Amino acid sequence: MSTPVGTFTQLKFSFAEKLFHSSFLRHSRFRHQWIMRLFKEAANEGHLKALSMYGHLLFFRGVTPVDKGQGINYLLDAAKQGDAKAQYQIACIYESGYGHLLKSTENAVRWFVRAAEQNHPLACRRMAKACEKGELGLVVNMEQAQLWSAKIKRFSEQTSAANLSFNL
Numbered sequence: 001m002s003t004p005v006g007t008f009t010q011l012k013f014s015f016a017e018k019l020f021h022s023s024f025l026r027h028s029r030f031r032h033q034w035i036m037r038l039f040k041e042a043a044n045e046g047h048l049k050a051l052s053m054y055g056h057l058l059f060f061r062g063v064t065p066v067d068k069g070q071g072i073n074y075l076l077d078a079a080k081q082g083d084a085k086a087q088y089q090i091a092c093i094y095e096s097g098y099g100h101l102l103k104s105t106e107n108a109v110r111w112f113v114r115a116a117e118q119n120h121p122l123a124c125r126r127m128a129k130a131c132e133k134g135e136l137g138l139v140v141n142m143e144q145a146q147l148w149s150a151k152i153k154r155f156s157e158q159t160s161a162a163n164l165s166f167n168l
Helices: 008-022 029-044 048-061 065-078 083-097 105-117 121-133 142-167
Strands: none
Touching: 008 029, 008 048, 029 048, 048 065, 048 083, 048 105, 065 083, 083 121, 105 121, 121 142
16 A cells, blocks of 8 residues: 655654654754654655654644644545554544544544554444444444454454563
């Protein structure tokens, strides 16, 4: 789905991500602008995780409606390319509506399902609740709710087992 990106783009993103998570000059405006520029460049060069992260940062930390709208566009691009976190976030935006993504339970369900199929735990949880309570325009379906809940449990067990084997 996503196109391969060059080595320089991958290095740029990795550097920006490490700097983003480091405490180096944590409250520096220059550092923030530099990181955002690197994320934007990597996103514009097709780096999927950069699309998702830059979109999240713009949407959640953007000051203006224009920033938030651009964040939605980056998230939507990442979601269309298969990023589960972006798919979940787009579903949440559709559920309540924001900017040019008008409220649409049909679109919300579509994106929640896409993310849940990739084991996104919050998307699985939302689908289980929607099926259990008949939310998002869905009819109550306890069997489907149990399937989504079982998916969460299986993923959680796999993750725990992987973490345990990693720590051994």
